[in-house]
Amino acid sequence: MPLTTRTSPLANDRIPGVLTNFTRWLDAYGETSLDHQSFFAGPVGGFAKSLYYRRPRLGMAAVAPLIFCEAFVPSARRFFHHPLRFPIADAHYAMGFAFLYEANAHPACLERAIHFLGELEKTRCPDFKEYCWGYPFDWVTRSGTMKRQTPLITTTPYAYEAFFQVYQLDPQDKWKVILASIARHATSDIKDFRTSETASSCSYNPFDGGGVINAAAYRAFLLTSASKLFSNDEYWGVAERNLNFVLESQNSDGSWYYAVDGVRDFVDHFHTCFVMKALAKVHALTGHAACFEALSRGVRYYLGNLFDPEGLPRPFSKAPRLTVYKRELYDCAECVNLCLLLRGRFPQLNETLETVIAGILQDWIKPDGSFRSRRLHLSWDNVPMHRWAQAQMFRSLAYYLREAKHQANSEANQDN
Numbered sequence: 001m002p003l004t005t006r007t008s009p010l011a012n013d014r015i016p017g018v019l020t021n022f023t024r025w026l027d028a029y030g031e032t033s034l035d036h037q038s039f040f041a042g043p044v045g046g047f048a049k050s051l052y053y054r055r056p057r058l059g060m061a062a063v064a065p066l067i068f069c070e071a072f073v074p075s076a077r078r079f080f081h082h083p084l085r086f087p088i089a090d091a092h093y094a095m096g097f098a099f100l101y102e103a104n105a106h107p108a109c110l111e112r113a114i115h116f117l118g119e120l121e122k123t124r125c126p127d128f129k130e131y132c133w134g135y136p137f138d139w140v141t142r143s144g145t146m147k148r149q150t151p152l153i154t155t156t157p158y159a160y161e162a163f164f165q166v167y168q169l170d171p172q173d174k175w176k177v178i179l180a181s182i183a184r185h186a187t188s189d190i191k192d193f194r195t196s197e198t199a200s201s202c203s204y205n206p207f208d209g210g211g212v213i214n215a216a217a218y219r220a221f222l223l224t225s226a227s228k229l230f231s232n233d234e235y236w237g238v239a240e241r242n243l244n245f246v247l248e249s250q251n252s253d254g255s256w257y258y259a260v261d262g263v264r265d266f267v268d269h270f271h272t273c274f275v276m277k278a279l280a281k282v283h284a285l286t287g288h289a290a291c292f293e294a295l296s297r298g299v300r301y302y303l304g305n306l307f308d309p310e311g312l313p314r315p316f317s318k319a320p321r322l323t324v325y326k327r328e329l330y331d332c333a334e335c336v337n338l339c340l341l342l343r344g345r346f347p348q349l350n351e352t353l354e355t356v357i358a359g360i361l362q363d364w365i366k367p368d369g370s371f372r373s374r375r376l377h378l379s380w381d382n383v384p385m386h387r388w389a390q391a392q393m394f395r396s397l398a399y400y401l402r403e404a405k406h407q408a409n410s411e412a413n414q415d416n
Helices: 009-029 043-054 056-072 074-079 087-104 107-123 156-169 173-188 213-229 233-248 269-286 289-305 329-342 349-363 386-415
Strands: 139-141 144-146 192-194 200-202 316-318 325-328 374-376
Touching (some): 043 139, 087 156, 107 156, 173 213, 173 233, 192 233, 200 213, 200 233, 213 233, 213 269, 233 269, 233 289, 269 329, 289 329, 289 349, 329 386, 349 386
Antiparallel strands (some): 139 144, 325 374
16 A cells, blocks of 8 residues: 555654764764775776777776676775765755754754855865866766866756755855856856757766756756746746756656767666656746656656665666666665655655665664665675765755654644
8 A cells, every 4th residue: 555645653763863873973984985986086997997988898808807896895995096075975965964954953953064065165166267066086988087176067056955955044145146156157167059949958067068868957957946046037048948858858658868879878766866856846946847747757667667676776777787786875865855856746656765765774774874885786885985875865864854844743733
């Protein structure tokens, strides 16, 4: 029997303790970490990955030892790169502590959220006039190497959300100034590429081409939000064309490929969540009818193809290659986010939400308070990585707790 919108009493009892223990772990562990990409972020791994893209057969031999380590010796990451601070993780931590403040009204939570905003101010890309963020390492891709501190439209919107969320709780002018700068960056530095009369894709960073669907979805949401915040129709004009690109790129079965280049045609869990989260937020802000129709098709595909028989997230419905893991913390975190955003519009997501929350509480929490990173085929990857996805899971559970507290307060008020 599908669950109602009421959250699980077991989850409500356990999640505050989980978040408290995680916060203690974070205080002790520190705010830098290794990463999913650590194997390939240094000179050895970067060369091997670049060779793989340029000369696949020869490159396969070069990357094979690294893939073996990723599958069987994940702690070997420390030999290939060093811990880093990740802006995308800082943004998620800021939002997570802001949700905790909304749930419990403890001033220390808001202070911690503001602390992470301060770190974001320090780590903005230094070579750009406006506020924007990227990765702190050189990222080797099939189209070349994106140098560290190259702003990414898949990172910057998280910083925008973090500053916006804290601005709503602590309406200081300095937060709004930064939000305005981020919106100008997303409008001017990120490029548009016309795909139809009404649609455009956008660049992943200021220097490359378009075609990545979640990139356009992120930008569409950011600029839709900024158009409302700053009463700026120009932002909506740009956002609408990116939104239309996302809508026009949806496959007939309701899925989205990663990109429309005919090469990266895989369908995975967390990128699907990224696209649908952006559409959910745009729909909430605008009531855009085509967004809701796309979400309806997307939810059907999502529930039918991206979960295993246990009701837990599958990494891929259409994988691009052999994978070395069975489940991904990132998928679980983004599933919780998506279900919380959409369950009011699609009640069938309530059952999925509670199943995934139960799975997280049962299997993913380590004795020290942090989360496991991946369920490998034979064991676990227990290396804590802020970007992948300690921060995302912390935010998701804090969001869940905030929603549960709001629901409990609403029900109490109705009873009175």
